[in-house]
Structure formats: C-alpha cells, structure tokens
Amino acid sequence: MPDVPPDLEEQVARALVEDVGAGDLTAALVPRERVGRATVITREAAVICGQPWVNAVFRQIDPAVQVQWEVAEGAPVTPDQLLLRLSGPARALLTGERTALNFLQTLSGTATTTRRYVDLLAGLPCRILDTRKTIPGLRRAQKYAVRCGGGSNHRMGLYDGILVKENHIMAAGSIAAAVNAARAQGAKVPVEVEVETLDELRQALDAGADMALLDEFSLDDMRAAVAMNRSHPRGPMKLEASGSVSIETLRSIAETGVDFVSIGSLTKHVRAVDLSMRFEFGT
Numbered sequence: 001m002p003d004v005p006p007d008l009e010e011q012v013a014r015a016l017v018e019d020v021g022a023g024d025l026t027a028a029l030v031p032r033e034r035v036g037r038a039t040v041i042t043r044e045a046a047v048i049c050g051q052p053w054v055n056a057v058f059r060q061i062d063p064a065v066q067v068q069w070e071v072a073e074g075a076p077v078t079p080d081q082l083l084l085r086l087s088g089p090a091r092a093l094l095t096g097e098r099t100a101l102n103f104l105q106t107l108s109g110t111a112t113t114t115r116r117y118v119d120l121l122a123g124l125p126c127r128i129l130d131t132r133k134t135i136p137g138l139r140r141a142q143k144y145a146v147r148c149g150g151g152s153n154h155r156m157g158l159y160d161g162i163l164v165k166e167n168h169i170m171a172a173g174s175i176a177a178a179v180n181a182a183r184a185q186g187a188k189v190p191v192e193v194e195v196e197t198l199d200e201l202r203q204a205l206d207a208g209a210d211m212a213l214l215d216e217f218s219l220d221d222m223r224a225a226v227a228m229n230r231s232h233p234r235g236p237m238k239l240e241a242s243g244s245v246s247i248e249t250l251r252s253i254a255e256t257g258v259d260f261v262s263i264g265s266l267t268k269h270v271r272a273v274d275l276s277m278r279f280e281f282g283t
Helices: 008-020 051-061 090-120 139-148 166-172 175-185 198-207 219-231 250-254
Strands: 035-042 066-069 082-089 127-129 162-164 191-195 211-215 238-242 260-262 275-281
Touching: 008 051, 008 090, 008 139, 035 090, 051 066, 051 082, 051 090, 082 090, 090 127, 090 139, 090 250, 090 275, 162 166, 162 175, 166 175, 175 191, 175 198, 191 198, 198 211, 198 219, 211 219, 219 238, 219 250, 250 260
Parallel strands: 127 260, 162 191, 191 211, 211 238, 238 260
Antiparallel strands: 035 082, 035 275, 066 082
C-alpha cells in the first residue's frame, strides 16, 4: 500500500475541530462509563481506502477505542460486506462516527473510480494520472486514494514539477523561451509543456522539454503526435493525454501510444461510497 501522507494527523485534527469544536453536546447525554460496539459495512461494491484516517480519528478522540479491520486497505469489497469492528467508550464511538465515515467514504470513492479506469487499461503500458483538481486541504489524502486505486500521481503541487501552460507561454513569449526559463531556474524537476497542436508539440520537442501534455487532441492527432515524438531527434519524451476522457474513450486514447492519461474527475467529481455504521451499547 502507498505511504500515508505526513500530514495525516493534522488532517484528522482539523476535521475533528470542524465537527466537534468545543465538545460533542449530544454524546455528552450518554453516561461516561457506558461502553459500546459498532460495525461498518459497505452498501455497494467498492475499493476500500482511508483506514489510516479512521484509525487516527478514534485514536485522537479516545485511545481506548479498539479498531479491528476485516478487509485490507485497497481491497475490493462487495455490497453488505463487513469492513471493520469498533469497541470502546460509547461517547467516543458516537463522536467519531461522522468524521471517520467522511474520510472512509470519500477516499474509497476516489480509489473505486480510479480502479475502474485502471482496469480498462489492462495489457497496455499506459498509466492513469491524477491532477491538481482536488478538494482544498485534502490533496495529499486524495492522491493517496488514487494510488490505492492503482493510479499514479502527477505533481503534488506547484513546487515539485513544472507544467508550462498557454498563459505561461504567452507571458514568456514562446514555448522555447518558457522551457529555457524553466531550465535556468535550476530546479531538478521535470519540465512539461501543454500543447494544443502538432506544431506546438514540435516546438516543445525542439526546446528539449521532458514531457508534453496533449490537450484535447483527436485520436488521429494523438497517433501523429506519438509518431512525431518517436522520430524527433530530441525525442522521445513522455506524452500525457488530457481532456474529454471518459470510461468510453479511455481505451482508445491509450491505444494511440501515449504514456499517460490524466483524469481530473478522479478527485474533482467525487461520489462517496455508501457506508453504514451500526451500534450496540452495553450498560
């Protein structure tokens, strides 16, 4: 499984402050000494992702809560399958329910969608990439979920990769000028150029870019781009296809020979997995 984000505990702490604030007024109605048990099931098929966040939620609320997982992180599950068992102070179980499920259902949603796209590329060398179109404050968590689903991460942010887009090119004066400026920075990161035409791809190759993003290329133009890339004296560079990607079009795009297909909807159009937590309380 992928490494968990270094700021996981901070993400959970922020989420608990958002939900619990100065204290759970409703859980305070339950006697402090009461203990309870709970189980979480999925109501639909999914790829489970987010276990470290669930563990951290209950650890931060009350370390006395015991969390027992019945499935592995990244595992596919079927409707009504048992995911985990919880036991411990009833107040802590009630307080942590929503935050824990929010993380689990959201990250599982991204992992599930990613796995669906990844499975469509079976037998092809092309890989699925995510984008920076993420929920503010949850980028590292969502990109972890993409990895759980079998996808790969594009740059994490503006600090670990250079992607020269149309506005950068206009401001710099040309593709060559933008790539030269990127090299002059001295940052040891890949330099990628977004191109909208085959001529712009040729300019990116001439400039010595490391990668090109083919924005809204037709299938015919993608095939021409792959051929140009392989025959160019400064090629081949890595090619990423982006725009108008769907379940129906993905395989055809990958079969053109591009190295990557980036899909913003993995983290932008999130549909949470339907989960349910069921409680039992002792005296």
